Amino acid sequence: MHISTRTQDNIIRALAASFTYFLCLIAFYINIGQDMGPGYFLPILIPIIMGLCLMQYGTHIPLFAKENLPNLITGLGWCSAFPLLYTWTYNTTWYMSKICFDFVVGTGIFLLLTSLEGLLMQTRQIRLMSALMALLNLVCLAVPITQYAYYIMVWHCLSPASLMALYLTNWRESIDFLESNVGTGWLMVIGLGFALFLYLAWRAHCAFGRRLLSHSMDWEHNTVLALLLAAMIFVVPCWYLPQTSIAELWGDVSNYVSQTQEYGDYFEQRYSTLDIDAENTLPALTQQPGTVIIVIGESASRNYMKAFTPSFAYDDTPWLSQQAAEDPGFLLFQNCYASWSQTVPTLQRALTEQSQYNGKDFVDSCSIIDVARKSGYTTWWFSNQGRYGQFDSVITLVAKGADTAEWTDDSYNFSDKYDMVLLDYLKKVDPTKNNFIVLHIMGSHIYYNNRYPSDFMKWKTEDGTGMATAVSSYANSILYTDFFLSQVFDYAREHLNLQAMLYFSDHGENLVISHNPDVFSFDMVRVPMFVYLSPEYQEALPEQSAILRQRHGRYFTNDMLYDTVCGLLNAPSHRYEAQQDFTSPDYGFTRETLTTMLGQHQLDEDPDGLPESFF
Numbered sequence: 001m002h003i004s005t006r007t008q009d010n011i012i013r014a015l016a017a018s019f020t021y022f023l024c025l026i027a028f029y030i031n032i033g034q035d036m037g038p039g040y041f042l043p044i045l046i047p048i049i050m051g052l053c054l055m056q057y058g059t060h061i062p063l064f065a066k067e068n069l070p071n072l073i074t075g076l077g078w079c080s081a082f083p084l085l086y087t088w089t090y091n092t093t094w095y096m097s098k099i100c101f102d103f104v105v106g107t108g109i110f111l112l113l114t115s116l117e118g119l120l121m122q123t124r125q126i127r128l129m130s131a132l133m134a135l136l137n138l139v140c141l142a143v144p145i146t147q148y149a150y151y152i153m154v155w156h157c158l159s160p161a162s163l164m165a166l167y168l169t170n171w172r173e174s175i176d177f178l179e180s181n182v183g184t185g186w187l188m189v190i191g192l193g194f195a196l197f198l199y200l201a202w203r204a205h206c207a208f209g210r211r212l213l214s215h216s217m218d219w220e221h222n223t224v225l226a227l228l229l230a231a232m233i234f235v236v237p238c239w240y241l242p243q244t245s246i247a248e249l250w251g252d253v254s255n256y257v258s259q260t261q262e263y264g265d266y267f268e269q270r271y272s273t274l275d276i277d278a279e280n281t282l283p284a285l286t287q288q289p290g291t292v293i294i295v296i297g298e299s300a301s302r303n304y305m306k307a308f309t310p311s312f313a314y315d316d317t318p319w320l321s322q323q324a325a326e327d328p329g330f331l332l333f334q335n336c337y338a339s340w341s342q343t344v345p346t347l348q349r350a351l352t353e354q355s356q357y358n359g360k361d362f363v364d365s366c367s368i369i370d371v372a373r374k375s376g377y378t379t380w381w382f383s384n385q386g387r388y389g390q391f392d393s394v395i396t397l398v399a400k401g402a403d404t405a406e407w408t409d410d411s412y413n414f415s416d417k418y419d420m421v422l423l424d425y426l427k428k429v430d431p432t433k434n435n436f437i438v439l440h441i442m443g444s445h446i447y448y449n450n451r452y453p454s455d456f457m458k459w460k461t462e463d464g465t466g467m468a469t470a471v472s473s474y475a476n477s478i479l480y481t482d483f484f485l486s487q488v489f490d491y492a493r494e495h496l497n498l499q500a501m502l503y504f505s506d507h508g509e510n511l512v513i514s515h516n517p518d519v520f521s522f523d524m525v526r527v528p529m530f531v532y533l534s535p536e537y538q539e540a541l542p543e544q545s546a547i548l549r550q551r552h553g554r555y556f557t558n559d560m561l562y563d564t565v566c567g568l569l570n571a572p573s574h575r576y577e578a579q580q581d582f583t584s585p586d587y588g589f590t591r592e593t594l595t596t597m598l599g600q601h602q603l604d605e606d607p608d609g610l611p612e613s614f615f
């Protein structure tokens with residue numbers, strides 16, 4: 001096949017422009033301070049370069065030609081808005097995978113609009129089609145423009161909290177908000193700005209149409225454009241768009257709103273049928289007001305905790321190991337598993353009646369907070385995790401049942417504060433009352449090196465690189481959690497008459513692939529759990545104490561925690577199942593009958609599982 005010099009030149013130009021586009025955006029992400037993950041960006045290199053070259057081939061118009069500007073700007077709006085504004089707001093890294101989705105969607109929108117325009121222009125209705133394209137640009141830009149506009153107004157990127165406000169607002173309120181924050185004069189200026197944009201975009205599209213029609217558009221070029229358009233329509237809105245940062249946040253918020261509605265509607269019905277005999281619960285059986293604390297860990301795997309796995313090379317649980325050795329009130333459980341490898345599904349089950357085994361509905365499930373309140377406790381929920389978003393939602397619904405529920409950081413779906421910040425919240429608790437406190441920590445959530453202050457950087461990687469996901473950083477984060485637990489314990493024992501403290505993790509972690517359920521491995525669900533029972537507790541409830549002492553080697557999954565808390569507080573009801581209560585003589589599960597990943601795996605499939613010991 002003979003390729004003319006001109007064709008060769010064109011191919012080289014198209015390739016050079018496409019690579020420039022790709023590299024410039026990567027450079028942009030790196031320059032604003034985001035880590036660039038080759039694992040995410042290399043696999044999309046070839047498809048994106050191909051898409052951009054085909055687009056240039058199909059339209060005969062170079063990538064950076066002024067005729068392409070409106071579509072290019074629209075795409076770049078999507079590529080840039082979230083990563084840039086997030087970085088400007090928080091000065092920290094966002095998830096590499098999410099940035100990659102933003103990049104793919106922005107580029108996909110550019111390809112989609114341009115191939116569509118190439119086909120539309122062949123109707124030869126240049127002015128009309130240009131108007132249509134200009135409108136499409138504005139529609140597609142609506143989301144990035146909203147993000148940038150919000151940032152300019154409050155110097156903060158859109159967060160779940162502000163998206164929540166946006167979600168719950170109506171037109172009237174939005175206009176009021178704009179009028180009071182922007183002013184009518186500026187609104188008119190902005191309106192004129194939009195009109196100017198539409199006009200300029202229209203002119204650029206007209207030029208696009210004329211340039212395109214100056215070439216003979218044969219079937220080959222049209223086929224390329226049609227295929228590119230079809231591929232983009234399939235890939236962008238259906239597959240990648242819902243996974244972009246902003247779309248995912250929006251999804252979380254709308255999900256949360258609908259769940260709140262339903263969960264709230266049934267609250268009275270649930271709570272009124274919770275028939276706990278408050279005369280016999282733990283607070284009724286002890287002389288003085290006392291406190292029970294539940295600490296919910298995050299991404300802690302007992303495989304990488306010295307107290308649970310003595311062969312682990314890092315001594316990252318000095319406090320817990322010492323307590324377990326010296327204080328008979330500390331009981332560690334060797335064979336606890338999570339019911340799933342992600343936060344929300346596990347905690348939804350751990351905190352409520354719902355479990356892998358009983359098939360109950362979340363909406364009809366009482367929570368440990370409801371049980372504690374009915375048992376005579378003042379209830380507190382302090383969280384260093386986000387209030388909305390992928391980490392929380394249904395957890396927030398449970399938390400909001402507490403007399404006091406506070407989040408260290410309302411603005412985002414996770415906190416960049418270290419867990420010790422929760423200790424200040426503990427100081428709000430009234431020591432003259434019976435208190436039931438839940439502390440929800442960030443623990444060892446990826447990226448591990450963001451979870452502890454520099455004093456806790458006991459272990460470093462060989463060359464100091466790869467700290468974000470290295471085992472040494474993970475061990476540091478566990479070390480910090482160990483310190484946090486010791487401080488909570490000391491404070492509560494000194495000031496709040498601590499009667500029982502229970503720590504468990506929502507799920508574990510695989511130090512190479514984190515805790516993605518699609519690539520499941522058992523370390524993602526091997527979780528730590530321990531309980532501390534004070535001498536006063538052991539005297540008040542000797543049966544529970546004796547049974548828990550025999551549970552060291554028994555198997556347990558954390559979705560049965562609700563019933564176990566009922567047992568711990570001596571608060572059975574019609575909404576309680578003794579066979580799921582680890583403190584009960586009727587506890588009815590063994591390694592052979594327990595499952596994880598919501599029933600997909602039997603626990604006896606765990607290749608490293610220990611034999612179950614019954615004493």
Ligand SMILES: [Zn+2]
Pocket residue numbers: 298299342343344506507
């Ligand atoms: Zn989690």
